[in-house]
Amino acid sequence: MQLQPQLKALAEKIVKLKDKIDTEESTKHAFVLPFINLLGYDTFNPTEVVPEFTADIGLKKGEKVDYAIFQNGQPIIIIECKNWKQKLDAHNSQLFRYFHSTKTRFALLTNGIQYRFYTDLDATNKMDEKPFLEFDMTHLKENTVHEITKFHKSNFDIEKIVDNASALKYTKEIKKQIAEQLQHPTPDFVKLFAGNVYSGRLTEKVMGEFTDLVSKAFTQTISDKVNDRLNSALNKEAEQQQEEAQEPEEVNKIETTEEELEGFRIIVAILRRKLAVNRIVHRDTQSYFGILLDDNNRKPLCRLHLNASTKYLGIINQYKEETRHPIDSIDSIYEFEEQILKTVDYY
Template identity: 35%
Template sequence: MGFKEDLQKLSVQVGERKDYINNEETTKQSLIIPFVQTLGFEVFNPLEVRPEYIADFGKKKGEKVDYALFKDKKPVMFIEAKSVTENLKNHDAQLSRYFNAVPEVKLAILTNGVDYKFFTDLNSENMMDDSPFLTLNIMDLKDSDYETLQKFRKDEFTKEELLNHAEELVYMSALRGTLRNLFKNPNDDFVRFLIKDVSEIRVTSAVIERFRPLVKKAISNTVLDIVSTSLSKDEHLEEPEVIEPEILTEIQETENSQKREVITTQEELSAYDRVVQILGKYGKDISDVNYKDTTIYFGIYRKNITNWFLRFNLDSQTKHIITKLEMDEAKLLSNGFEVGPPQKRNGNSRIYFNSIEDLEKLENLIVKCYDQLK
């Protein structure tokens, strides 16, 4: 039987016994000693387990911790036991005195046989932390609890590993709490960070408020996606709704357009006409090819605005086309024109040119972009 199975067996035993226990001594014998045995310590061997171990602190003499667990003849863990009928809330200080009195000990456990609180000295060496790095209910163990308790087994226990793992648990707990709060109610800084990663628009308070529900929805969809992909394909889970970057872009453009008027120039219309002519020349269906002008770019799409294949920027000193082609493929089709990376997540490549007449030299690239549409 493996360690996890031993703990599961102990969990069942605790559930069966606890209602028949009403004092500390019976709690020790029926619930806590079996836990110590599960960790691999010989409970009747004083070289490994010593009850009523003296841990005097300062002027206070006769202090005794319920159990001291030894490895290589040195104390490594203290266990302070309380009756299964007691709440552990107000007993940390007592355990702290024992822990602080014996520098060799790096793990202190407070338990009533059902609930366990694990302490160490992350904040100040040889001084027990005020808060436990781990709390668990032996009758309701999580997968992560089995993994952690494995590190406390006699054969595997080391002080260095304990401190490293305890520190990880503390940070993980703090990070989970922060992420949980951010996911439930994304704050302005978090929303602003995400907007800047997908767009170049000016982030105002109005933009943040518009994006906040989208961020919450995107987080929810992403979590569902991660969970669903980790499950068996036989469960036939529905694919979660995904918010495409293009849809976000349209919302961004709407917000931006409220600040600046969109003016479609003759040069942009000429670019559209030239693209349509090139596609027609190669026998492509141009009946549903249209354009969308924004304050960020002049886009050409087929059927709907999210199905774009070219985006022009003709307002800047360096005219360029943004495409969904990867950089290497764009270079092969660019007929010697300079190719660079796009900004943010706006396409995959950027081709620089001088005038609308140059589009004739980019026919192969334009047709390839059209052909890539779904």
């Protein structure tokens, strides 16, 4: 199941239409219902998706949540929608009340662009104050798409999602803390390192010096890690070039197939949005069919592996490392359009 192309298409629709959407109802129909459909639920089937689902709260009867998604006759996700122009921060208290009354494990608060998924990790049947999954439809990352896929009807497993939600929630909070400490180290954070490397008394002056040193040390460590990965990728490429130079007779064994050329033409059609056609060059090897920028081995754009029983498209990341993705046919290359275009930005 490939959700990424469908989510990308919906994101493009949102960007195109949002300025023409003025109400909460139009936000629901243009943005939210298509998202529910992408998750495999039939919005026209009242046994799967119930609009205006009644969520009685104590003495208040007839309270309604915008949508409830059902599985085996039980609500599994309740959804509260807002106009896309509204910020979500002021509305989770309403969803908090609905969550308690419906006995569901998942709640979604959305304005059709921002999505926040909640569960009850902190206390049973009491919605957490913070979402375990949060994303912007117009800026989706690959790992986020992977998490969204778990809510698809064909994958949905309450216990697995709840178990994973805990890791997601605390990982997000830890990353936030790390980012804050890198920008503005707290005294306790500075003491953690200064106390291990400085034998003298940690006076106010010493702490001031170490605050700057700790910040610089973390920045340099991150930079060194990035450079190490980049150098490793460059060394591998240099070794490969050397091996190819030492075995020139093997060039005659290379046979470029029509399928490889057709795949190249598809990739050119994708890349020409950002590049002039004459800058996109193919180079065939025994191991793979490479597509390069400016005919430069140090600027790989992607690779095709089509000569085995299982075909692959090789996507290149910012460190020039290749990740292979199985494809059914060369037409499947279109599903990786965003990743291929993103490679151009690395150069």
